[in-house]
Amino acid sequence: MRKISLAFICCILFFTFCSQPERAPEEVRVRLEIDPDNLSPVSYNNGAALQIINLLFQSLLSADLGTDEIKPFLAAEMPGIVQQDSITLFTYTIREEATWSNGSPVTARDVTFTLKVLKAPLLNNESMKPQVEFIKDIRVDEQNDRQFTLVCAGFAPEMELLTGDYFILPAYLYDPENLLLHLRVADLSTDLSELENDEKLKAFAVKFNSPTFGREPKLLQGSAGYTLENWTNGQYLTLVRKKDWWGNTTSNTQHLTAIPERISFQVIPDITTSLLALKNRQLDVLENIPAAEFNQLKQDKSFLQDYALHAPDAYEFIYAGLNTRLPKFSDKRTRQAIAYLLDADNLIKVSQQGYATPTVGPIPPSVDQFYNTSLTPYRFSANKATALLKKAGWQQEQNGWYKTINGRKEQLTIEANYRAGNTSYENAAIVLQQNAAKLNIPVTVQSMENSLLSEKLKQHDFDLYFRSLSGNPFVFNFKPLFHSAYAVSGGLNYTGFGTPESDQILDQINSTVSSEAEKAKLLKRLQEILYEEAAFISLYYQKDRLAVHRRFGNLKVSGLKPNYDVSAFTLKEGK
Known part of the structure; x- marks a missing residue:
């Protein structure tokens, strides 16, 4: 019975992997424990989705897993901070090189649009709304459409991160009809009950809350280095690197990376099946390895020739x-x-x-x-x-x-x-x-x-x-x-x-x-x-307990999820 079960698992793995495009030279294959419900940058609800969204979209600020430090991503530098009585002003400038998938620049208009989406009623934004409720308004520089100031209530040390720690959405793609253009961010920081009858907002909500916004590759186009190539439910998701992505040509930004040509996320809920795929060299990265199996792998000399094991806090x-x-x-x-x-x-x-x-x-x-x-x-x-x-x-x-x-x-x-x-x-x-x-x-x-x-x-x-x-x-x-x-x-x-x-x-x-x-x-x-x-x-x-194939370097192993930065993986010479 056990041999039959193992054979069945092998067949599942064989057909799952063979149904995908041929592996690219720099492709990284990563196991996903669950298939994401959606990849919406606003309403995602699990870590599997977040890992993928981080490869599609960017925030103003984020953590560099190589140093566990907060660094500017879409922002050109950390924000300027000025405290004025009961408010604090955070001034940002977006990188001049930053562009969307269609080549248009990322501007303060996109930040304004994003804040409207995060704060407005009727939208699926319940998990993100509390994070930005202290942001009361945005002031866009009239002379520079990449510069803006966020007006925030009070002051707390973590506000510096919170003012920039949300995915910026492309206004041109998400709201081509300008349904939210008439709203002001300041209007979304008071009583929202009247806005629930706003016809344009209701029309936008119907579109934004639909499953399409979290699954359609044409809409999952951010400023990060990858685009969604394929999503076969319950099997795999593949991302491909953008050609001439702006981040790879930006100087002095080693934390902005999109190095592997293709990243393939394999949906394998069962850990036994995942370990079998790892031992068969069908996976390059496996995290959340059970402790007993992790200790066994530490004693497997053949396995350790191909894989490195890590256990960060x-x-x-x-x-x-x-x-x-x-x-x-x-x-x-x-x-x-x-x-x-x-x-x-x-x-x-x-x-x-x-x-x-x-x-x-x-x-x-x-x-x-x-x-x-x-x-x-x-x-x-x-x-x-x-x-x-x-x-x-x-x-x-x-x-x-x-x-x-x-x-x-x-x-x-x-x-x-x-x-x-x-x-x-x-x-x-x-x-x-x-x-x-x-x-x-x-x-x-x-x-x-x-x-x-x-x-x-x-x-x-x-x-x-x-x-x-x-x-x-x-x-x-x-x-x-x-x-x-x-x-x-x-x-x-x-x-x-x-x-x-x-x-x-x-x-x-x-x-x-x-x-x-x-x-x-x-x-x-x-x-x-x-x-x-x-x-x-x-x-x-x-x-965490993870294994990564030794042909890859620059892993940036960290205690922060997902405990490594797959976008930074480099292929070692001779591997």
């Missing part, structure tokens, strides 16, 4: 989310009891083999100034879980725990959902199931395809789920995840977490923080609230 963490809208989970003591059954220490030992660090919240423990060291990560304790369940009103009977809720006697049961094919989530679900069984709490473990899981989360149709989030050490914008305003159907606050104090803290972090010390105080308090409410339970930060 990542800014990605695994967490569990509980649906606080369900009556059985409405009491935080019940949620805390479940947190004591998740057992992050055991997960790190068993599934990560030490390639991880337990955490008390969504702040990386490595970021000393913001991490709350006064808290202790939840660790397995049957006694604490039992005591908390009793305090929450649950009564232990012979076949489980029961509580009268809304006049009905209900049993405490948990369905744990996670994306199929991810061993980290699967291990977490199984550990919870085993620990809960010790207290006679039934846990059903349910894996599912990513799009189905995403839909269930958006509709709040779940008990508990396991997922991961990627961040960075520069900005901590948690408003879409934790603010009660985003707990509506379709919003990103899936758990329903939110207190008046946490909402106020999230608003302050995004708008009025004036110093690192104040920001640290707010973030540490937010971690305390998250820890106590136990709706969003952070488990551990991972080390």
